[in-house]
Amino acid sequence: MNNFEKYLQDNKDKLQSDSVDEKVWLMIENEMLKSKNRRSKRFLRITFIVIFMSLLGCLIYVLQDQDEGLNEQKILAEYDLTKYNFEEKVNTKKQQLVSATVPETKFEDFQILLQQLEFMDGQFQDYIRYIEQNGYQEFIGDQILNFYKSKIELLDKIKSEIDKINYYEKIKPSYTEYVTIEI
Amino acid sequence: MKKSSLHIQSTLLLKFNTGVALMYCLLFAQSILNAQISKTYVEEISVGKQVEILSNVPSSIGVNVSGTVTTNNTKNRYSLSGKNGDLRLNVLKDLLIETWDKAMVRQETKITVNSNDDNDAIRLLALMKIKLVNGPDGRIDIDCNLNIDLFKMKNGWFRSDDCTIQLESGENISINYLELETKLFIPKYANLNLKGNKHCIIRLGELDGDLDVEMKYAEIYGVSVNNLRASLRSCYNVIFESVENADISSSNSYVKIDKANIISIGSQSLNDACKLANPKYMRSNSAQSKYKFGQLNTLQISDSANDEIVINEVDNLIMKSSNFSNLEINKLRKSLIADVKNTDISIGNLDKDFSEINITNALSTIEISTDKASNYLLSLAKDNLIEGFDEAKFSLYADEGLNNVYRFGSKVSNSTITLNCDRCKFTIY
Amino acid sequence: MVSMRTIYEMYAKQMLASSFRITNSLPDSEDIIQESFLCAFQKIEQLKDEGKFSSWLKQIVINNSIKFIKNKTSFEPLDEINEREVKEDNSNWYMSIPFNQIRESIMSLPDGCREIFSLYLLEGYKHKEIASALGISISNSKSQYRYALKLLKNILMKYHHE
Structure with missing residues (x-):
């Protein structure tokens, strides 16, 4: 590279034109504004879609959740199993047992009866699952009716066993603490 | 040679008639094909003198439904209908198992099928097979659903x-x-050997061999079997006229056996398939079940909770573990040994020549009705709180320190009743 | 934070000059820098090092300018130029010539050689890059550059002697 070339290279800034027409910037600014508007619109559109989808998701979730909660009742109502008011009777009987107490020495034995209650609840869930998977069938309606009768019988039995324990406890105290049966 | 016009006409007429006839045949065939097609598959296989047969039940058919499904409320049909209530699957839940003297296993399955495309129905029928395989161990496997793996149904809002x-x-x-x-x-x-986890109705003829059942929601009606081993859950009718020996574990079931030599309840835990999903629900091998037995030689109850056991006649009864179960015996001939808790026991008629009643119990009601002609010794623990015992009917025979021994009858006898039951109501008459 | 207007003002003149030297058309160069600034502003978030903005912008402007002239430019066939003649000129004859004169002289050069001259000497591109961008051979790029330099010298010498 000779001196002339170096001279030109070193002074290339001085080889620039004086000014740039203002319209160039105005065009740039105009395009930027349009683009910003487009972006804003796109952002608004996306925001709207996201909010809409979220609301839809929430709605489906809530409905599903309600559906699960009501599933048991729905099935019972659908097959006219609620007419016997078993649920109400069971709840009333359970309520009567909430504060029931037995001597601590009998608590362990008593757990077997409470396990039976848990077992019945598990069995009931199995009925519901069976109906969900295979549809309602006559036999399962019979079993559910029987189930409720058995559950009421069991609650009656728990009550009478508590009464029996406490009756004998009065006659022959075991001098241990009383504990709630935790039904 | 030139054909006459009459000959040409007759040939044309013949061709026309043939064409019409063919068209009718095709239409007829079409109408037949569009209808349901049924075919009964029959397969037999010779077996040896020792044979074990394993079968599932018809309702075991795998079903995968996505969409709206309704079920037809019939007792012996497993039926599924689709979106518009059209019947799509219809399985006879009754499984009739006849027994015969032939050394042969036979399966008869009738399939009825209907398809939009007749070729599909024909193809399906062509592909159906009964597989009765005589395995190396001599076991025959039976699939009541032939080689159908799954019945699938889909529908939706805009889809039939x-x-x-x-x-x-x-x-x-x-x-x-x-x-x-x-x-x-x-x-x-x-x-x-029968296995199933959906409702089905088994009707079994006289079986000299053994029957092993692992069932949920099943009904079993049997005539007679040699050895019965049953693991049952929610089986509301398991009924046999006669069983030589039975070993039953069950929950939420009803079992009735008219006649048996030895019956054992709860000696084995329920098979996994018969358990509830959460093991905490069930800790006893027999629970929440009802048993009704006719004539038995021996009944052994190994593990029972909240069962109801009714026996018409039994010679010997052993209760190893029972909690809150109720036992009602119409007639007890020889002995009852019970180490239980909270278990009410009622003996309606104790044979005058009985040998031994030995009950360890608590917080329960015990009623024993003895024969007036019987002679026995009654031993009661002194430290027990017992109500209802009418001491006046007995004479004190001996004071054995911890027990009081009473005597009933005037003759010397080996018959004894021993009761260790604190906080109990005890009636003997 | 610097506004876009400020950035524009900082670089617009320089960018227009670079583009103009290539296109030799002011309206087209104005369009090119407008497009280039827009592109740079929209993608400015992609630029990791803010200090490299000017070179990045220059790159966009040059690329757009080359894109504009590509396939429009014809290169004059050249006779063999004595390289030594060009290289050995070490006198300072050009110092008295005003820069606007030099600028105009550059712009009066034939399109092809002017573009290569601008890209090589003033924008710092290598002949290999120029050849690749314009779709010509490296030797042609070099020849066109020498030709432009010779022509420019001849034009400017006139002013020098005047």
Whole structure:
């Protein structure tokens, strides 16, 4: 590279034109504004879609959740199993047992009866699952009716066993603490 | 040679008639093909003198439904209808198992199928197979659903029922309707093993061999079997006229056996398939079940909770573990040994020549009705709180320190009743 | 934070000059820098090092300018130029010539050689890059550059002697 070339290279800034027409910037600014508007619109559109989808998701979730909660009742109502008011009777009987107490020495034995209650609840869930998977069938309606009768019988039995324990406890105290049966 | 016009006319007429006839044939064939097609598959296999047969039940058919499904409320049909209530699957839940003297197993399955495309129905029928395989261990496996792996149905808001049969080979065939009915014939001497987890109704003839059942929601009606081993959950009718020996574990079930030599309850835990999902629900091998027995030689109760056991006549009864179960015996001939808790026991008629009643119990009601002609010694623990015992009817025979021994009858006898039951109501008359 | 207007003002003149030297058309160069600034502003978030903005912008402007002239430019066939003649000129004859004169002289050069001259000497591109961008051979790029330099010298010498 000779001196002339170096001279030109070193002074290339001085080889620039004086000014740039203002319209160039105005065009740039105009395009930027349009683009910003487009972006804003796109952002608004996306925001709207996201909010809409979220609301839809929430709605489906809530409905599903309600559906699960009501599933048991729905099935019972659908097959006219609620007419016997078993649920109400069971709840009333359970309520009567909430504060029931037995001597601590009998608590362990008593757990077997409470396990039976848990077992019945598990069995009931199995009925519901069976109906969900295979549809309602006559036999399962019979079993559910029987189930409720058995559950009421069991609650009656728990009550009478508590009464029996406490009756004998009065006659022959075991001098241990009383504990709630935790039904 | 030139043909006459009459000959040409007659040839044309013949061709026309043939064409019409062919058209009618095709239409007829079409109408037949569009209708349901039924076929009964029969398969027999010779077996040896020792044979074990393993069978599932018709309602075991795999079902995969996505969309709206309704069920037809019939007792002995497993029926599924689609979106518009059209019947799509119809399985006879009754499984009739006849026993015969032949050394042969026979399966008869009737399939009725209907498809939009007749070729599909024909293809499905062609692919159906009964597999009675005589395995190396001599076991015959029976599949009541032939080689159907899955019945699939899909429908939706804008989509009508789409039903497919998936075969074990993986092949899928579109159909509109499937109906299955199965009947089995097995040798009397065979050992039969039945498994199922959906409602079904088993009707079994006289079986000299053993029966092993692992069932949920089943009904079993049997005539007679040699050894019965049953693991049952929610089986509301398990009824046998006669069983030599039975070993039953069950929950939420009803079992009735009219006559048996030895019955054992709760000696084994329920099979996994019969357990509830959460093991905490069930800790006893027999629970929440009702048993009704006719004549028994021996009943052994190994593990029972909240069962109801009613026996018409029994010679010997052993209760190893029972909690909150109730035992009602109409007639006890020889002995009752019970180490239980909270278990009410009622003996309606104790044979005058009985040998031993030995009950360890607590917080329960015990009623024993003895024969007036009987002679026995009654031993009661002194430290027990017992109500209802009428001491005046007895004479004190001996004071054995911890026990008081009373005597009933004037003759010397080896018959004894020993009761260790604190906080109990005890009535003996 | 610097506004876009400020950035524009900082670089617009320089960018227009670079583009103009290539296109030799002011309206087209104005369009090119407008497009280039827009592109740079929209993608400015992609630029990791803010200090490299000017070179990045220059790159966009040059690329757009080359894109504009590509396939429009014809290169004059050249006779063999004595390289030594060009290289050995070490006198300072050009110092008295005003820069606007030099600028105009550059712009009066034939399109092809002017573009290569601008890209090589004033924008710092290598002949290999120029050849690749314009779709010509490296030797042609070099020849066109020498030709432009010779022509420019001849034009400017006139002013020098005047």
